[in-house]
Amino acid sequence: xxxxxSVTINGQPASVPAGVSVSVALALAGSEAGRRSxxxxxxxxxxxxxxxxxxxxxxxxxxxxxGCQTPVRDGMEIETDGP
Amino acid sequence: xxxxxxxxxxxxxxxxxxxxxxxxxxxxxxVLVLDAGCIGGGATAAGMGQIVVMxxxxxxxxxxxxxxxxxxxxxxxxxxDVEFSRCGSLWVAVDEEEMAEVTRKERYYRxxxxxxxxxxxxxxxxxxxxxxxxxxxxxxxxxxxxIYPPCAARFFLEQACTCGAEVRERTPVQALTGxxxxxxxxxxxxxxxxxxxxxxxxxxxxxxxxxRPRKGHLVITDxxxxxxxxxxxxxxxxxxxxxxxxxxxxxxxxxxxxGQVLIGSSRQFGTNDPxxxxxxxxxxxxxxxxxxxxxxxxxxxxxxxxxxxxTTDKQPLIGPSPSQAGLWLATGHEGLGITTSLATAxxxxxxxxxxxxxxxxxxxxxDRRTEPEALATARTDRR
Numbered sequence: 001x002x003x004x005x006s007v008t009i010n011g012q013p014a015s016v017p018a019g020v021s022v023s024v025a026l027a028l029a030g031s032e033a034g035r036r037s038x039x040x041x042x043x044x045x046x047x048x049x050x051x052x053x054x055x056x057x058x059x060x061x062x063x064x065x066x067g068c069q070t071p072v073r074d075g076m077e078i079e080t081d082g083p
Numbered sequence: 084x085x086x087x088x089x090x091x092x093x094x095x096x097x098x099x100x101x102x103x104x105x106x107x108x109x110x111x112x113x114v115l116v117l118d119a120g121c122i123g124g125g126a127t128a129a130g131m132g133q134i135v136v137m138x139x140x141x142x143x144x145x146x147x148x149x150x151x152x153x154x155x156x157x158x159x160x161x162x163x164d165v166e167f168s169r170c171g172s173l174w175v176a177v178d179e180e181e182m183a184e185v186t187r188k189e190r191y192y193r194x195x196x197x198x199x200x201x202x203x204x205x206x207x208x209x210x211x212x213x214x215x216x217x218x219x220x221x222x223x224x225x226x227x228x229x230i231y232p233p234c235a236a237r238f239f240l241e242q243a244c245t246c247g248a249e250v251r252e253r254t255p256v257q258a259l260t261g262x263x264x265x266x267x268x269x270x271x272x273x274x275x276x277x278x279x280x281x282x283x284x285x286x287x288x289x290x291x292x293x294x295r296p297r298k299g300h301l302v303i304t305d306x307x308x309x310x311x312x313x314x315x316x317x318x319x320x321x322x323x324x325x326x327x328x329x330x331x332x333x334x335x336x337x338x339x340x341x342g343q344v345l346i347g348s349s350r351q352f353g354t355n356d357p358x359x360x361x362x363x364x365x366x367x368x369x370x371x372x373x374x375x376x377x378x379x380x381x382x383x384x385x386x387x388x389x390x391x392x393x394t395t396d397k398q399p400l401i402g403p404s405p406s407q408a409g410l411w412l413a414t415g416h417e418g419l420g421i422t423t424s425l426a427t428a429x430x431x432x433x434x435x436x437x438x439x440x441x442x443x444x445x446x447x448x449x450d451r452r453t454e455p456e457a458l459a460t461a462r463t464d465r466r
Contacts, residue, residue, distance in 0.1 A: 038306075038341055064305045064382045 005074040016072055023048070023055045023067035026080065034067065034080035042082050057081075087273040089115040089249075091435070092264050094256050094288065095280035097127040098232050098424040099413050101239040103280055106428035108246035110436055115272060116240065116248065117264065119255035123236035126282050126420060129389020131301065131337055131345055133314055134228040134422045135172055138191050142398050142446035147419060148197065149442050150426030154228065157425070164234040166340050172227040173202075173210060173313040174320075175374065176219045181318045185222045192224070199224050211315055213377045229314060229337055232421050259288055261409020276435065278411045279404075283390035285414040291406055292449075294415045296390035298351040300364050305382040308342030317374060320348070328352055332367040334374045344381060346371050348418075352393070359386045393417045398446050401430045405450040411435070412449050 004015045009029050016025040023045045026034055033042035034057045045055035045068050055067040058079040067078075091107045093100045096118035107114045118124070134154050136147045154167075161167050176182045185201055192199045200223040202210060207221040240250050258265045259279065264272045279289050283296035317334040330351045337345040349367045364386055372378050394400060394415035404410035413431050416423055430447065433440040445451065 062380060063307060 005072055005076075007072060007074070007076045007078055009078045010080060018072070020072055021068050022057060022059060022065075022070045022072055022076070022078055025072045026057070026067060026078065031080060031082075033082055036081040085273075087262065087275045089113045089272065090275040091115070091278060092117065092259075092272055092274035092276075093278040093280055093413075094118075094259060094264065095125075095278075095282060095284075095414075096122045096236065096240065096250060096252065097125050097280065097282055098123060098236045098239075098421055099282070099416060099427055100278070100280035101236040101243070102424040102428035103278055103413050103431050104243040104248050104250075105239040106432045107435075108243045108248050110432050112275075112432075112435070114243060114248040115274070116243070116250045117254045117256055117266075117272075118250075118252050121252050122240055122250070123233035125284075126389045126391055127236050128233045129301070129387065130232065130299070130391070130418070130421065131314075131335065131347055132230045132232045132421050133172075133337070134230065135314070135419075136192070136197055136224065136227065137419065137422075138188055139397070140446075143419075144191075144195065145442045146399075146423050146426050146447065148195070149429075150423045151226065151228075153425035153429070154230075154422075155226075158228070161230070161235065162238055164231065165238060166231040166234070167228060168230070168338075168340055169226070169228045170338060171223055171225040171313045173207070173221050173223050173315045174318055175207060175211075175214065175221040175315060176318055178219050182219045184318050185220060188222055197224065198226055211311060211313065211375075213310055213375050214315070215374060215376050218374075223313070227314060230421065235421075256288060259410070261404070261407045261411075274409070276409045276411055278413055278431065280413040282392040282414055282416070282420070285392060285400075285412070289404060289407075289410065289412070292400065292404075292412065292414070293395050294392045294400070295352055295394075296355060297393040297417065298349070298354055298357075298388055298390055299347065299418075300349040300359060300367055300386060300388050302346040302364070302368065302383050302386045303339070304344040304346070304378075305384055306342035307344060307381055310342070310344055310377075310381070311336050311338045311375070313338075315374070317370075330363065332363070332370045334371045336371060336375065336378075343384075344378075346378065346383075350391075355390075357388050357390075359388055391417045391420070396451075398451075399423065399427065400449045401427050401447040402434055402444065402449050 033044040035043040043054045046052040050069040059065040090112040093116045203220045285294040286292045320333040335347040399415040400412040
């Protein structure tokens with residue numbers, strides 16, 4: 001397997017395989033539902049191809065980034081709305 | 084002679100028509116409201132929903148101030164989907180010349196008991212941290228509010244219906260006089276009086292009404308709670324709103340209650356095409372980014388356009404049509420339709436019932452003079 005990369009997820013360090021998307025990294029770390037809807041319900045990635053927008057998380061301080069379309073990068077800081 | 088079917092037939096179920104319907108039912112008049120589309124589907128749905136006091140002329144101040152007070156009376160009873168939010172306005176000044184304008188506005192409002200606060204450069208930066216550094220200051224008007232207007236229009240009509248008003252959506256009007264409205268199926272409705280409250284379409288139904296559609300663009304972003312706290316407006320906004328013909332943009336942003344940011348504004352005459360125009364949008368957004376550079380980091384979800392009803396002298400038309408007995412006008416509100424809808428309804432019904440109004444009605448009468456000399460005089464009345 002390829003090398004791994006270090007990211008933080010909600011402030012906690014995590015080691016994830018290189019080359020995966022942020023959404024995959026979150027799933028591997030046990031954090032599938034990353035977003036809260038306007039009414040407070042948890043949401044997670046649905047389409048995996050950048051059109052449903054349910055995979056949005058905050059990456060390096062920028063909110064509403066598409067997790068399924070963003071490759072993980074060493075040192076990336078990922079914040080989600082939930083567990 | 085048979086009784087007309089209704090005392091008042093109001094054509095147009097936007098914020099102005101809805102407010103008029105409610106005021107008519109409170110005066111015990113039998114009301115029918117007709118709209119070609121849905122309630123609040125025109126400029127009412129397209130604009131920013133501001134309730135703002137303005138000072139470009141005594142007439143504009145009187146109408147916006149009176150109407151804002153009426154909104155404040157309604158505020159506690161408005162349903163939650165009207166999203167009434169007293170976020171206040173923040174007029175921002177880029178240089179000392181604009182700060183002189185801030186000082187002038189402060190004096191004007193204080194003399195008329197409108198609460199205002201002058202902010203210097205540091206204070207304005209602290210009030211809105213996403214504004215670019217180096218602004219000269221600003222004027223905060225804490226009494227200004229925003230709403231979501233289509234729900235307000237629906238609410239006013241619901242209230243009117245509980246008092247016996249009838250509303251027919253998706254009922255286009257072919258023609259109207261002061262006593263009769265003809266529908267597209269050629270059936271007619273008889274009325275004691277007819278009110279043309281069709282906004283940018285007013286001149287299509289009443290020949291000679293000097294109302295022109297004035298196109299505007301808006302953009303809404305994803306949710307960024309706290310990104311802006313006030314309705315932030317550049318001082319050049321009035322130059323744009325009151326420019327006679329040129330296409331113009333002016334910086335204006337508004338926080339929605341869920342954190343989405345509404346970005347405006349633009350003005351164009353001479354087009355009926357509702358398509359979003361990339362060149363105009365680009366100009367508008369560039370202007371906005373001059374004031375709030377961090378806008379470039381936000382995700383925009385949607386852009387759309389709407390048409391304001393613009394008159395030749397910047398005041399709305401509220402009163403009897405000079406050309407047809409029984410026909411009344413409640414239109415021409417340009418960018419202040421939401422704000423002045425309630426005062427418009429009061430002034431209209433005051434005139435229908437021949438009772439005194441809380442403010443002078445002359446500046447808004449349809450038969451007022453609008454020659455250039457009269458305009459020039461009107462504009463200097465506070466300098």
